[in-house]
Amino acid sequence: MKHLIVLALLLAAGCASSPDIPENSDPVNYRSTQDAPKTTEDANAQETPAPEDASVTNKEIPSATGPVATVNNTEISAEQFNSEIMRVLKSGMPPALAGRYKDTIVQKLIERELMKASLKAENVEVTDAEKKAKLDEIQTEFALAAQQSGASLDDLVQQLGITREELDASVVEAIAIEKVLVKRGMAEPSKEDVRRYYDENPEQFEQPESVKARHILFKVDPGASEEMWAEAKKKADVVFKDASKAKADFAALATKHSEGPTKANGGDLGFVPRGTTVPEFEDPMFALKKGEVSEPVRTPFGWHIIKVEEKRDAGMVPFEEVEERLTQQFKAQTMREAVEAYVADLKEKATIEIHSENIK
Template sequence: MQRTVAVTLVIVSALALGGWLLSAQESQKATESQQSAEVQKSESASPGVVAKVNDKAITTEELNFFLDRVLARLKARNQGQEVPLDRVAEIRKDLIDRLITQEVLFQKAQEEKIVVSEEELNQALASIQQQGTDIAPEKLKPLVMKNMIVDKLVQDNVISKVSVNDQEAEAFYKSKEDQFKHPEQIKASHILIRVEPNDSQEKKEEAKKKMAAIRDEAKAGKDFTELAKQYSEEPGAKETGGDLGYFGRGVMVPSFEEAAFGLKVGEISDIVETQFGYHIIKLTDKRDSGVTPFSEVKDDIKANLRQERIREAVKAWIDDLKAKAKIEVMDGQQ
């Protein structure tokens, strides 16, 4: 399950989840009970309570755990400057609302007996720890578990039910046709041999010589895509084969643009030097200014419309859950 909507807290990394529910009733109850206990262990009573959700307390300790980390990040980003008090108050209020939302969702997930497997949990923990975290493992595990359960709840109840069909996408396309107008565009592929500006002249000559040999292979008829996969030092070239897609003027650096727009379809350029190194370019298509065909933008339109609908549907669903819950925010705590 891919985490699509940011309903959980900023302190835990976004997780790519692949969820499943335990099929055996007893195993499900046992896992559910164990996970609930581990989550509750991190939420033990503390002197202050900032809010309650159906009589479940959200403590000052929980709030401060996240608040301290958010403020530390902001301070580091602002070169050690303290966060203004009015901004701290805004962040505090927002975190309380996030904790309330998460608790509402977690209680709903418990009601629906949603669990995550140990394998999923361990994979998520390993991924976070690999990226680096200052949260102790005994604290991190229940946090991640709670987030994963909540994410799974939202995925199962909302996200998985949202779709956009071709007819809806085409209706959007026709209503927003101006958005799909484009100037003159070309489609090109390239091969890059990297050279840094401060590299020695000897290294630059060596790179240029290598590029000349690759160009000879291309001019002799060897497949340009395969050459790009084999030789190009552009990140991702092994997957894309050097394909840059369609682009207009003003997108690429000047020397690259000038060479690319000067080619005929199927033609391969001379060696082009940019700040990135040495390139050869092959022009694969050219089109005049006009409107991008629906067939070329359909998938993007559907994806964007679906994301928009997901945001709206998730918000409406969460708002409904919160309206039905008994939520108390303690006076004087915000």
């Protein structure tokens, strides 16, 4: 199923994650005065699945002993099913849950076989130039999503748990499917449609007052004595003297002194909307002018030195700022609907037999 997941991602490459809710501002990664994850590594560290139950055995993992389905006289082998099960498990699914997804995996393998046969019958050609253009597009979008300008396709395949050859094959297949969908009548969303959606849904494009800020955090543990707070304040005061100098490199100071996950990003918090942090942090931050640095600010999590780099007033995000992203979201939704209709047509015309008895 990993191949199918990758294929779905590629079909929507360049599109935002939600088709109807625009992501019209920089990501907000700061919901309290503690640092939020800014990188994939930080996020993964906070969302690591619980250790698998030691009582889980291989008997609880579905395994095929013969063909799991026949599609137009073509068998979907036990090896294909078992391989997809292993990929699902490697992606992090607990073995005890794998059994619930065996029917879904069979259906996805059937859909994959139907699309493969359809593309062969259509004799769709994909040029090297088209493949390269799509790969470049994917790399750009992946780098943006990962917030790492140097993120490469090698990083992507490692994250997806596939090989580069599998990525290339999925890219070619995605381009071919898109060509078939266009041939079937799928059309690009018009600028008029995008503008109409923007005009009819103003509440989705409102942005609150926000500031782009960096901070340097000196952690103090909950329940610490006042002496420990005073000791941390001394450290913060020393760094503040350097941070408040006219030509101080605040990002470098944050990287050197901050005790939170954002230190690797120079203390960058991105744009922080009003109302998303605790008052002890928010009030002094919003009181700063652009370019100003606060004296050490005490919150329940420690002492913070804050620098405001940019300020945004509340109001509607201009259409020009969201047009490209919203267009891609419309395209993604159109693509998903077209793929669903395409697969439904293929299934309706196909002869499909499912051999559930071969899955133990």
